[in-house]
Amino acid sequence: MQRAIRQGQWYFKLAIFSLLLFTSIASAQEWVYTVVPGDNLWNFCEKYLHKVSYWKKVQQINNIKRPKRMQPGTQVRVPMEWIKHNAVHAEVLTTRGKTTLIKADGARVEAPAPGTRIALGDQLETGPESNVTVRFADKSLITLHADSTILFDHLSAYGETGMVDSRLHLLKGRGDTRITPASGPGSRFEIRTPSAISAVRGTEYRLSSSEQSNASTFEVLKGKVAVSGEQKTQLLPARFGTRVEVGKPPLPPRELLPPPTLDTLPEKIQQLNWPVTWQSLKGAERYRAEISQHADFLSPLWQQQISTARVPLPDLPDGDYFFRVRGIDEIDLEGINQTIRLTLDARPQPPVPLSPNNAGVFRGNLPNLSWSASADASAYRLQIAQDAEFNQLLIDQNNLSETGFATTALKQAGKYYWRLYSISESGEQGPVSDVRQWEVKLIPDKPEASIAATESGITTSWRAGIAGQTYQIQLATDTEFKELLNNESLKEPNWQLQPVTGQVRYFRVRYIEPDGYEGPWGATQRIDPTPDNSWIYTILTGVLGILLI
Structure with missing residues (x-):
């Protein structure tokens, strides 16, 4: 308990120190504005500064000789403390699954719709298999993944200068960020976790906070990120990451795992739960796979952690998707993504051939074909051929409403191949089923001995x-x-x-x-038995005996 209190005190002091330091730096820095046609010193001060009366000081600092018609392209320097500073809001951009916005006054907004405003002090939570993307005033983005909670500590901007100050607290879970490059010294984007603080001014990175391990991870994909903990800071370049445990400084930057090499996929995937495979990645303990309808993955439709280099695709509607996968090393740092585009065309699902057994042989009687009913089908198409490539079609029958077919017309000895398609109510034909085979053989003749x-x-x-x-x-x-x-x-x-x-x-x-x-x-x-002539020998023997007497 005492340790938790000490940690809380340390984070409070660190936050106050960071705020004071940022304010001090911002006060000491200057914002540089480039004059555009139509600018004059008074409308400039009215638009960007706290007071129009600052125009005299601005004129003096910048040695402006013609305040009524400033020269386009020239630069005007202004101390940061003179610039307007106002509260701004963030907003929900996309949402999927169970998401809850808890307002600063305690009100709850379940499943906030895109466009819902987020203000200072609000908290956003996601449930299992859910995610939400938030857009800030400077167009920066953060995607909060499943089972995550984030608190919006500070949301402000410097008037219309484009400089935005956003500070968040990731209490638990995972997030992907895409931060707009800084437009001046007042631009700031900072995310705090229970173990560290990350500060950036234009980059793309991932972060996570785990309650189980009491640690946070940071993975930089573009730009640079400064990660601080226990009064020590690590500057992470692109393709590097670090892990920070509560009460410990950040680990030295570690290079992220490279993108896995995916195995070739069919042009169209026509089977549900098709397995996507890739080459095992050295150093990977696990992998994270994700699917999105859009290449930016702002709102993934599905994600899964797996321990092997193989994952079956989820049951999704037919269409084009983006799939990506990355390795996860032994300290939970997630590597560089490998992304591909794939097309699902698995509906309506084909029926499953049930009987006869594959490669069955029939003599004297002919088989009745049967198959399972497909939930996606309103009818079926049956093809029977003399070859496995179905170039020699014998039967090609559409719109079968039953799940069976008698082959009484196919009496000739030989092999037969059959396959099925489902046809939806709209008339769309789905992918083909497995090919089955049977053989008709003649009954042997009766031998005449x-x-x-x-x-x-x-x-x-x-x-x-x-x-x-x-x-x-x-x-x-x-x-x-x-x-x-x-x-x-x-x-x-x-x-x-x-x-x-x-x-x-x-x-x-x-x-x-x-x-x-x-x-x-x-x-x-x-x-018949051979004749029994033993009686002749008996008579001859008797006669011979009499003669001998």
């Missing part, structure tokens, strides 16, 4: 099948082939078996396709 007796036994044979076909033979004692004697797979279209006596046997054969499909069995062949 012949049986012949030879000296070596009984030979069965049949017509040879096509290349790759094999043959299954079965031999049984019954016509239903439940009592099998043989069940074999053969590569040759013939088979030999030995003759037997006293038993009728049955034989059949069928073709087996190279993919394992089993064709129909051929006709069942009956194989």
